[in-house]
Amino acid sequence: MTGALWLIATICFVLAIYPVTLYPLTLSFARKRIPNRTSPVDPRPTLAICMSAYMEERTIVSKIESLLAMAKLYGPARIYVYVDGSSDRTAELLESYRDRIELVVSEARSGKTAGLNRLVELSTEEMLTFTDANVNAPPDSLVTLLQRFTDPMVAAVSARLIFANNSESGTSGSTALYWDMEETVKRMESDTIGLVGVDGALFMIRRSAYVAAPNELIDDLYVSLMVTLNGGLVVSEGSVLVEERNASRWQEEFQRKRRIACQAINVHRTLWPRLRKLPTGQLYGYLAHRVLKWIAPFNIALSALLFWVGFALWVGFAPAMSLVMAGLAIVLALSAAGLRYARGVLSAVTSLIGVGLGVLDSVALGRTYTTWTPAPSIRV
Structure with a gap:
């Protein structure tokens, strides 16, 4: 009985860590490699740079100045900004840029996706770029991204995101460590089967490959998956x-993970009838990288429970419970004493709980998180 429980627990644990361990290992054995074709593009196609902003008065001026520098270096580019019902000075600070950008200010909140959809409808350029208001990017980013479109199969190109405040707290450190693993997986994925979804920090897409996301769904994942579903390469x-801050407080990271997981599952539920018909390699990538990642909290919880039950059957329930309580007390004590690694462990656990609750938000409650408030520590 104990052996059977531990075997099932091991399987659950392997499935939980599969997206960042065995999945990239399998990609390393892929025979097919996507060539990294890059060359200067001349003349450059027209480009619309689209950004939705909410409560960004601390960063909006520096962000717009950065986008203006990027657009100037690119050439035929126009900046489109949507302000989503901000009650701070975001819209006011942008007024002085009206002669250099297309500015759309909404009095009511509609959400990021609705705002970006309005900007795309307003624009006419051949290429589209999407970026977040809190992201810092080098001036030549757009020129470099465009060079990947030398390959006619490439329909969308994503930048690589790094976090600027890794050492600020246990929470920011554990998140950055996880994200470094994610970026490693993405690079291997990009070289073999193509990216299965992108984040919205900075990415460029051909207008001909763009399919607008429904307003209640998150735009970056939906748009990039639609590119793949329609035969394009990401x-x-x-x-x-590109660089941004991540949440430095565990409460903020918990809420962020919950929201992102819920939004991701909503996209999955909407597109699954088409996603399940993907070619074998891309379907494997989607299931191994995306789906297993979203259900990892449940696999980890089941694995821990089965390991504990098996251990309790072996040594007795009282000693097994005592060991768990002692371990928890040690981690909490070290965290209270300010040990960063202990706080990182607690933050990782709360993040996993947030992901699990986000999945349940989508499946059981039908939540969408169409609008949300950015974490304060991200906007410092």
Whole structure:
């Protein structure tokens, strides 16, 4: 009985860590490699740079100045900004840029996706770029991303995201460590089967490949998955490093993970009838990288429970419970004493709980998180 429980627990644990361990290992054995074709594009196609902003008065001026520098270096580019019902000075600060950008200010909140959809409808350019208001990018980012479109199969290109405040807290450190693993997986994915979904920090897409997301769904995952579903190739350009802050408080990271997981599952539920018909390699990538990642909290919880029950059957329930309580007390004590690694462990656990609750939000409650408030520590 104990052996059977431990075997099932081991399987659950392996499935939980599969997306960042065995999955990239399997990609390393892939025979097919996507060539990294890059060359200067002349003349450059027209480009619309689209951004939705909410409560960004601390960063909006520096962000717009950065986008203006990027657009100037690119050439035929126009900046489109949507302000989503901000009650701070975001819209006010942008007024002085009306002669250089297309500015759309909404008095009511509609959500990021609705705002970006309005900007795309307003624009006419051949290429589209999406970025977040809190992301810092080098001036030549757009020029470098465009060079990947030399390959006619490439329909969308994503930059590589790194976090600027890794050492600020246990929470920011554990999140950055996880994200470094994610970016490693993405690079391998990009070189073999193509990216299965992108994040919205900075990515460029052909207008002909763009399919607008429903307003209640998150735009970056939906748009990039639709590119794949329609036969286009999504790749990562690792030489373009963009930077942002991540949440430094565990409460903020918990809420962020919950929201992101819920939004991701909503996209999955909407597109699954088409996703399940993907070619074998891409379907494997989607299931191994995305789906297993979203259900990892449940696999970890089941694995821990089965390991504990098996251990309790072996040594007795009282000693097994005492061991668990002692371990928990040690981690809490070390965290209270300010040990960063202990706080990182607690933050990782709360993040996993957030992901699990986000999945349940989508499946059981039908939540959408169409609008949300950014974590304060991200906007410092």
